[in-house]
Amino acid sequence: MDTKMNDIILVPTDFSEVCNNAMKQAVEAAKFLKHKVALLHVVDKNTKAQLKKEGQDVNSIEGKLNALAEEIRNDHNLEVVTISKEGDIFTTIGEVAKDLGAHLMYLGTHGKVGMQKLTGSFALKVVTSSPVPVVVVQKRPFDQGYKKIVLPITSDSGPWEKTKWASFIAKNFGAEIHVYQINAPELNEAVTIITNHFDKENVNYKVVKTDSSNFSKQVIDYATANVADMIMIMTNPDKSFTKFILGSYDEEMIFNSSQIPVMCINPRKYNWEKIFKL
Numbered sequence: 001m002d003t004k005m006n007d008i009i010l011v012p013t014d015f016s017e018v019c020n021n022a023m024k025q026a027v028e029a030a031k032f033l034k035h036k037v038a039l040l041h042v043v044d045k046n047t048k049a050q051l052k053k054e055g056q057d058v059n060s061i062e063g064k065l066n067a068l069a070e071e072i073r074n075d076h077n078l079e080v081v082t083i084s085k086e087g088d089i090f091t092t093i094g095e096v097a098k099d100l101g102a103h104l105m106y107l108g109t110h111g112k113v114g115m116q117k118l119t120g121s122f123a124l125k126v127v128t129s130s131p132v133p134v135v136v137v138q139k140r141p142f143d144q145g146y147k148k149i150v151l152p153i154t155s156d157s158g159p160w161e162k163t164k165w166a167s168f169i170a171k172n173f174g175a176e177i178h179v180y181q182i183n184a185p186e187l188n189e190a191v192t193i194i195t196n197h198f199d200k201e202n203v204n205y206k207v208v209k210t211d212s213s214n215f216s217k218q219v220i221d222y223a224t225a226n227v228a229d230m231i232m233i234m235t236n237p238d239k240s241f242t243k244f245i246l247g248s249y250d251e252e253m254i255f256n257s258s259q260i261p262v263m264c265i266n267p268r269k270y271n272w273e274k275i276f277k278l
Contacts (some may be wrong), residue, residue: 022108140259
């Protein structure tokens with residue numbers, strides 16, 4: 001998170017309902033963070049097939065993007081840029097995020113509707129190829145910012161990056177962090193360092209301990225019962241830190257049935273070291 005980023009929130013869209021919901025949530029975040037919004041459509045084979053079916057050409061994509069941008073400018077007084085780029089959603093979205101120096105990305109994921117079917121493994125590939133944190137959004141609207149954030153801790157390796165992001169989001173949105181920890185002695189020192197950081201940053205938090213059985217279900221149930229606005233997770237890097245993977249726990253949380261937005265963070269090598277060795 002120490003890498004210089006620009007005050008931009010990137011929103012890929014295929015103009016479906018769930019992508020529009022992601023755009024609305026990104027707009028609300030942009031107002032809190034004083035960021036501008038970048039709307040992106042990747043023109044791929046699915047786009048071309050849909051346009052052919054509708055009897056339209058590629059230029060109509062620019063028109064759709066501009067109409068959305070104008071609505072945001074008029075209703076929310078935000079700066080908005082639009083990008084239409086030919087490519088592949090699995091690589092082009094990440095490339096655009098890097099080129100823009102985007103700070104965050106909001107990604108709508110849905111069933112087999114819309115042009116580009118950003119669902120299941122498709123959405124996960126976009127998440128794990130992103131150079132910036134991705135907030136994965138389903139159909140459920142969240143338009144009042146983030147007031148309760150669940151931060152699952154399962155290991156003493158890796159949580160530093162999401163700790164910094166949790167602090168950043170909490171301070172900007174006035175949120176409370178719920179540190180949801182597997183009750184294991186080896187995690188106590190790491191959680192103490194995390195909460196000391198929150199104390200230093202004047203971030204409100206609470207610590208909840210649980211056993212490790214069916215952890216993802218416990219996180220989702222806890223987040224749902226406590227009306228959380230976000231769950232924050234981190235991917236696991238390979239040894240080279242050039243690829244990232246999501247475990248079954250992570251996937252269950254991302255596609256949670258309560259449709260709570262999930263921020264996914266791909267860590268950098270330095271911040272994957274054991275937290276108490278930093």
